[in-house]
Amino acid sequence: MEHVSEKKFPVDPKDYKLYEEIGDGVSATVYRALCIPYNEVVAIKVLDLEKCNNDLDGIRREVKTMSLINHPNLLHAHCSFTSDTSLWVVMPYFSGGSCLHIMKYAHPEGFEEPVIATLLREVLKALVYLHGQGHIHRDVKAGNILIDANGDVKLADFGVSACMFDSGDRQRSRNTFVGTPCWSITYPFLFFLQISYFYLNDVIWSLYWYVEDILGSFWDLFPPSRADIWSFGITALELAHGHAPFSKHPPMKSFKEMVAACLVKDPKKRPSSEKLLKHNFFKNGRTNEYLARMILDGLAPLGERFRELKVIV
Numbered sequence: 114m115e116h117v118s119e120k121k122f123p124v125d126p127k128d129y130k131l132y133e134e135i136g137d138g139v140s141a142t143v144y145r146a147l148c149i150p151y152n153e154v155v156a157i158k159v160l161d162l163e164k165c166n167n168d169l170d171g172i173r174r175e176v177k178t179m180s181l182i183n184h185p186n187l188l189h190a191h192c193s194f195t196s197d198t199s200l201w202v203v204m205p206y207f208s209g210g211s212c213l214h215i216m217k218y219a220h221p222e223g224f225e226e227p228v229i230a231t232l233l234r235e236v237l238k239a240l241v242y243l244h245g246q247g248h249i250h251r252d253v254k255a256g257n258i259l260i261d262a263n264g265d266v267k268l269a270d271f272g273v274s275a276c277m278f279d280s281g282d283r284q285r286s287r288n289t290f291v292g293t294p295c296w297s298i299t300y301p302f303l304f305f306l307q308i309s310y311f312y313l314n315d316v317i318w319s320l321y322w323y324v325e326d327i328l329g330s331f332w333d334l335f336p337p338s339r340a341d342i343w344s345f346g347i348t349a350l351e352l353a354h355g356h357a358p359f360s361k362h363p364p365m366k367s368f369k370e371m372v373a374a375c376l377v378k379d380p381k382k383r384p385s386s387e388k389l390l391k392h393n394f395f396k397n398g399r400t401n402e403y404l405a406r407m408i409l410d411g412l413a414p415l416g417e418r419f420r421e422l423k424v425i426v
């Protein structure tokens with residue numbers, strides 16, 4: 114288990130030097146930056162509060178959660194502060210960037226099975242911890258799985274995470290719009306269209322009927338953490354890019370079973386993160402060094418990759 118850094122990171126923008134852009138999202142831009150007093154490279158996510166749906170207090174609470182959380186597979190924020198109309202979240206810099214980014218840049222056909230098993234096993238460890246602490250991540254997706262140069266894997270972005278024990282309006286309001294469409298359980302049909310050719314015929318109809326179910330509000334009827342299990346299943350498909358890993362070879366039975374278990378219509382019947390971690394599929398997982406070798410070797414620096422991809426888009 115990592116130790117929470119004793120270092121107190123400065124909360125004044127003047128103490129940071131922003132370098133190049135390394136990522137962007139709906140309402141934020143992420144920069145590689147230097148923390149001048151510590152001479153340490155960090156990543157800073159600058160959120161434009163005017164573009165955010167969430168209230169400022171809500172975001173602050175989430176960042177606070179992010180700074181209190183302490184698990185080797187969860188991204189820990191150093192600090193956060195506001196500057197004009199933006200919120201700066203200072204985090205460790207992960208030079209590999211996100212899995213989504215790496216896929217787009219160097220693995221457009223998706224990752225191979227041992228890579229997927231290794232990545233997902235690490236993400237699942239983070240979910241076991243979060244769920245055990247009473248949190249739901251609510252935005253599990255390839256874009257939120259970060260990798261550092263050693264192949265260490267971190268689940269990032271608590272922008273939409275919620276506490277399962279929150280009650281009343283906050284929990285309810287979160288259930289209405291947070292999360293990323295497709296990965297969140299409220300928009301599965303978009304992804305359903307994308308993977309309609311996919312070989313998991315037996316879960317396709319479950320996905321379809323699930324859409325019907327969401328028309329009614331039944332959040333209280335199932336364990337909230339199972340929403341993350343759904344997104345986890347979608348992320349597994351995302352990493353395999355809509356086809357079975359090693360699809361030129363005999364189909365991967367354990368991958369198919371694991372995804373099917375996550376994408377069960379009835380949330381109560383989805384496995385808990387703890388149970389899922391024991392699934393046979395994760396026995397294919399390897400070491401972090403293997404991951405670094407397989408997906409990071411030979412890649413250009415993150416900022417350069419980001420620039421190149423932006424030109425293509």
Ligand SMILES: Nc1ncnc2c1ncn2[C@@H]1O[C@H](COP(=O)(O)OP(=O)(O)OP(=O)(O)O)[C@@H](O)[C@H]1O
Nearest residue numbers: 136137138139141143156204205206207210211256
């Ligand atoms: N600490 C970090 N180190 C390195 N790269 C990062 C870091 N944090 C974010 N990034 C990069 O920036 C990208 C955008 O991050 P952000 O959290 O805004 O994205 P997102 O969750 O994909 O977008 P959205 O906010 O739309 O859901 C990530 O996908 C990743 O490539």
